[in-house]
Amino acid sequence: MNSPTTPAENIVLIGFMGCGKSTVGRELHHRLGYPLVDMDQVIEQRTGKAITGIFAEEGEAVFRDLETALLEELNDPAAPRRIIATGGGIVERPANRVLLQQLGYVVWLHAPAAVILTRTRKTRSRPLLNTSDSAAIIQSLMERRLPFYQETAHLKLDTSGLCCAELASGILECSRYFFNNRA
Ligand code: S3P
Secondary structure: OOOOOOOOOEEEEEOOOOOOHHHHHHHHHHHHOOOEEEHHHHHHHHHOOOHHHHHHHHOHHHHHHHHHHHHHHHOOOOOOOOEEEOOOOHHHOHHHHHHHHHHEEEEEEEOOHHHHHHHHOOOOOOHHHOOOOHHHHHHHHHHHHHHHHHHHOOEEEEOOOOOHHHHHHHHHHHHHHHHHHOO
């Protein structure tokens, strides 16, 4: 385990569902050449189930345990630098928030609720939003999670007015500054 004062040099993307973590993660992966760990994808590959299937058959708590176990596994100082794209609910557990900061430079990709609603309407792959009133769910989850994203992130970027390439450029510059200047 890394000590809290010597975080690893990964770039960690956090933020609400539909904020662009996976897309920006792929762009950073192409630019830096670091491996991309998309946590939801890893969990799906390992369990052989879609996230919707895990929620439906085993419940959200089982998914959250898988998420925390993967985060603990990623917190390996011997591992190469990586880009880590997390699921939107990763910040709910206090222990996860500590682990995220130990993993490296934490970037919060933010978008307003209305933008999230438009983006997430295109797919049924997010079990928490497969309800008749996804706007209300987004609103209440966002209210609860915003302080957690705020508390965990080293950098907040509003994604709504920027393209993926611009976001990646900003993250690269800021992360270089962060890693070069930290104690
Ligand atoms: C979740 C977000 C999803 C996925 C799961 C739960 C959440 O990931 O982990 O459906 O609680 O916000 P994305 O943020 O990549 O959609």
